[in-house]
Amino acid sequence: MRHVPADADWMAAAIALSRRGRGASAPNPNVGCLIVQHGAVVGRGWTQPGGRPHAEAMALAEAGDAARGATVYSSLEPCAHASPRGPCCSDLLADAGVARVVVATHDPDPRTDGKGVARLRAAGVEVADGVLTEEARGAMAPWWSRATRRRPFVTLKLATSLDGCIARADGASRWITGDRARAHGHVERAMHEGILVGRGTLEADSPRLDVRLPGLEASSPRKYLLTRGAAPKGWTAIASPESVEGVDSLLVEGGAGAAAAFLAADRVDRLLLYRAPILIGGGRAALGDIGLTDLADAHGRWRRADSRPLGSDRLEVYERIRKE
Numbered sequence: 108m109r110h111v112p113a114d115a116d117w118m119a120a121a122i123a124l125s126r127r128g129r130g131a132s133a134p135n136p137n138v139g140c141l142i143v144q145h146g147a148v149v150g151r152g153w154t155q156p157g158g159r160p161h162a163e164a165m166a167l168a169e170a171g172d173a174a175r176g177a178t179v180y181s182s183l184e185p186c187a188h189a190s191p192r193g194p195c196c197s198d199l200l201a202d203a204g205v206a207r208v209v210v211a212t213h214d215p216d217p218r219t220d221g222k223g224v225a226r227l228r229a230a231g232v233e234v235a236d237g238v239l240t241e242e243a244r245g246a247m248a249p250w251w252s253r254a255t256r257r258r259p260f261v262t263l264k265l266a267t268s269l270d271g272c273i274a275r276a277d278g279a280s281r282w283i284t285g286d287r288a289r290a291h292g293h294v295e296r297a298m299h300e301g302i303l304v305g306r307g308t309l310e311a312d313s314p315r316l317d318v319r320l321p322g323l324e325a326s327s328p329r330k331y332l333l334t335r336g337a338a339p340k341g342w343t344a345i346a347s348p349e350s351v352e353g354v355d356s357l358l359v360e361g362g363a364g365a366a367a368a369f370l371a372a373d374r375v376d377r378l379l380l381y382r383a384p385i386l387i388g389g390g391r392a393a394l395g396d397i398g399l400t401d402l403a404d405a406h407g408r409w410r411r412a413d414s415r416p417l418g419s420d421r422l423e424v425y426e427r428i429r430k431e
Contacts, residue, residue, distance in 0.1 A: 114180070114209050117141055118239045121180040122211065125162070125246045128154040130298040130326065133355050136214075136250040138162040141180045142170045142205070149173035161186065163196035167203050175204035182243040184214040184236070187222035197223040201230035210236040211243030215254045249300070249356035252376065259351055261374050262299065263359045263366055264292060265393050266381040272390030273363060278311050287418035288381045293318050295379060297326035301354035303345070305365035306334045316360065329354060333365045348372040367395035378409065378425040381417070 125139030132138075135158030142150035150173070152165025160168070163185050167174055185196035185208065200208060208227055213236065214220055224234050244251050252260035266284045267273055274280035282289065296302060297318045304314060309332060317327040330342045331351065338344035345351055348369045359369050369375050399405055413424035 113146075114235065114238050117143055117178075117180045118182070118209060118211055119242070122182045122239060122243050122246050124151060124153045125182045125243070128156075128162075129246070129249070130300060130328075130356060131156040132158050133250070133300060134158055135161070136183055136247045136254070138181060138183045138247070140166040140182070142166050142174050142177050143180065144170075144173050144177040149177060159192050161193065161196050164193065164199060167199055170203075176206045178207040178209065179205050180209045180238075182211045182246065184210050184212065184219060184221075184223040185227070186214065186216075186219045187226050188218040195223075195226075197226040201227060201232055205232060207233040207235070209238055210234065211238055212236075212240045215251070248376065253355045258349075258374070259301070259354050259357045260376050261348075261351075261357045261359060261369060262295070262377040262379060263369060263375045264295065264379040264381070265366065266292070266383070267393050268383055268385045268387045268390065270386050270388060270390075271393050272387040273361070273393045274391040275387055276389050276391065278391065280312070283385065284381045284383045284420045285418045288383070288420040288422065290320065291417055291422065292379075292381070293320045293323070295358060296328055297323045299328045299354075299356045299358040301331050301351070301357040302328040303331040303333060303351075303357055303359045303365060304361045305368075306332065306336070307364060308361035309339075312361075314361070328358065331357070333368060348374040363392060363395045366393065367397050370394070370397040376427045376429075377412075378423075378427075380423045380425070381420055382423070383420050 121139040121141045125137050128137035132154040135154055138154045140152045140162035141148055150166035150170025152162040154162050185200055187195050187197050189195045227234050249260040302316045316330050318324055332338040332342045332344050334344050335346050351357055359365055408428055409425040410428055412426045415422050
């Protein structure tokens with residue numbers, strides 16, 4: 108396995124491309140691919156909506172004959188299994204005559220795991236793997252969670268005042284945050300396959316939970332309701348955080364009970380905290396009881412991944428620290 112200094116830079120660009128397919132590529136992973144010849148990009152691709160074409164196929168189609176002798180950067184090991192929807196990418200790359208393939212991470216799918224790399228090497232293609240592995244897995248976190256943990260990747264969104272309230276005591280919550288923060292929240296909706304609220308939020312706010320940004324309206328996620336009862340038409344009822352099915356990514360938007368339930372079940376992988384520069388005092392807390400019995404257990408569970416201003420508000424993003 109031979110790495111060259113430029114590998115990390117090109118792979119970072121391929122990973123950035125992979126994010127274009129996040130939330131739209133299911134059931135396939137959102138992969139990014141670059142084909143580089145003499146220091147210039149001759150082909151690029153990312154997994155298309157619905158999972159096909161694959162990123163490598165899209166990049167090869169753009170590169171054409173320029174792919175021969177080139178280096179390919181793929182954020183996931185090229186697949187080794189053909190399907191009725193298309194050929195396997197490891198064979199496509201070998202047939203195109205590429206000289207070298209750089210892979211960020213292996214594919215946990217047993218149909219490919221290690222086999223894609225083996226097929227390329229057997230065809231005489233040099234392969235280097237393990238370049239920006241964690242970054243690539245993070246970019247495809249929803250699919251990776253489903254493939255390795257058999258459950259969706261869950262993001263919890265909280266929009267609070269400085270004193271941790273999500274509403275006034277009478278339930279009024281429109282609007283705690285400003286336009287930019289709310290627009291960012293709609294982008295997040297578009298990147299998730301499912302969105303969930305609790306029964307109390309549904310009855311109090313009658314939320315639409317759609318994406319209301321020009322050009323992204325078709326990306327509105329499926330609606331889930333955390334309840335032991337029935338769900339309205341167009342919604343899917345789930346009885347517990349463990350029972351979510353049918354999506355690789357889920358955005359939990361409200362309210363305090365639903366948020367606490369997912370945290371207590373340790374089913375939250377990412378936190379979005381939108382904080383407005385206001386004080387409410389005596390309002391409704393952002394969280395209910397999450398089952399914490401010892402303050403020491405609260406430490407070492409989250410790491411801050413991002414922090415930025417959104418107008419007068421601030422967004423902080425935290426990721427759950429897990430050993431697996």
